Amino acid sequence: MNKNLHTEDTIIEIGKAIPFSQYCAFFEDTTGNPLSGWEFQPWLNTQAGKTLKEAASAYCQAAERKSTEELLSEDRFTIISDADKALIRAFNSEMEALGYDFDGGIGDGYRWGRYMILYTKTGTKSKKGIARIYIREQPLFKVIFAQYL
Numbered sequence: 001m002n003k004n005l006h007t008e009d010t011i012i013e014i015g016k017a018i019p020f021s022q023y024c025a026f027f028e029d030t031t032g033n034p035l036s037g038w039e040f041q042p043w044l045n046t047q048a049g050k051t052l053k054e055a056a057s058a059y060c061q062a063a064e065r066k067s068t069e070e071l072l073s074e075d076r077f078t079i080i081s082d083a084d085k086a087l088i089r090a091f092n093s094e095m096e097a098l099g100y101d102f103d104g105g106i107g108d109g110y111r112w113g114r115y116m117i118l119y120t121k122t123g124t125k126s127k128k129g130i131a132r133i134y135i136r137e138q139p140l141f142k143v144i145f146a147q148y149l
Contacts, residue, residue, distance in 0.1 A: 007052075008051060008052050008053035008056070009051050009052070009053065010051065010052050011049065011050070011051055012044065012047050012048050012049065012050055012051070012052065012055055013048065013049075014044070014045055014048050020041060020044070023044055023052075024040060026052060026056075027040065027055075027056065027059060030056045030059075030060075031056070031059065031060060042108075042110065043059070043107075043108060046108045046110070065103070065104030065105065066104050066105070067104070068088065068089055068092050068102075069089075071104075071105075071106050072085050072088065072089075076115075077106075077115075077135075079114070079135070079137050080135060084135075088117070088133060091133065092117075095119050095131065099121060099122055099123075100119045100120060100121055100122060100130055100131070101119065101120070101122050102117045102118060102119050102120075103118075103120065106135075109134045109135065109136065112134040112136075113134035113135050113136035114135055114136045114137060115134070115135040115136075116132055116133070116134050116135070117132065117133040117135070118131075118132050119131040119132070
């Protein structure tokens, strides 16, 4: 663990005493992987108020590639009704048939919702988002749009 951070029980406070670079170093030490600051910083902002241990667990869980069924059965997705889960499964199947997928992870929705499913073209280095589903609690909000299909 990085010496500059107190403990795994340290609460993440953005813009406070611990600089972003130290958070980044902690997660690189914990995961064993280098992090891209432009992807990591927005994600870290969504973890404010959590302990480093909780955030590291969430980060590692989000990094695993899982099937749609595995993801939708996680406790964090109990906010999604069975009907909406069926819609997500059907949409996912259609996107896969067209050569797109969500890369096995459901990320943070930032301002648009609590979570986001982002579909990109499979087998390409450039990961331009082609469709998104935003998930939020009351009411559940789905935005499905396609760009340049």
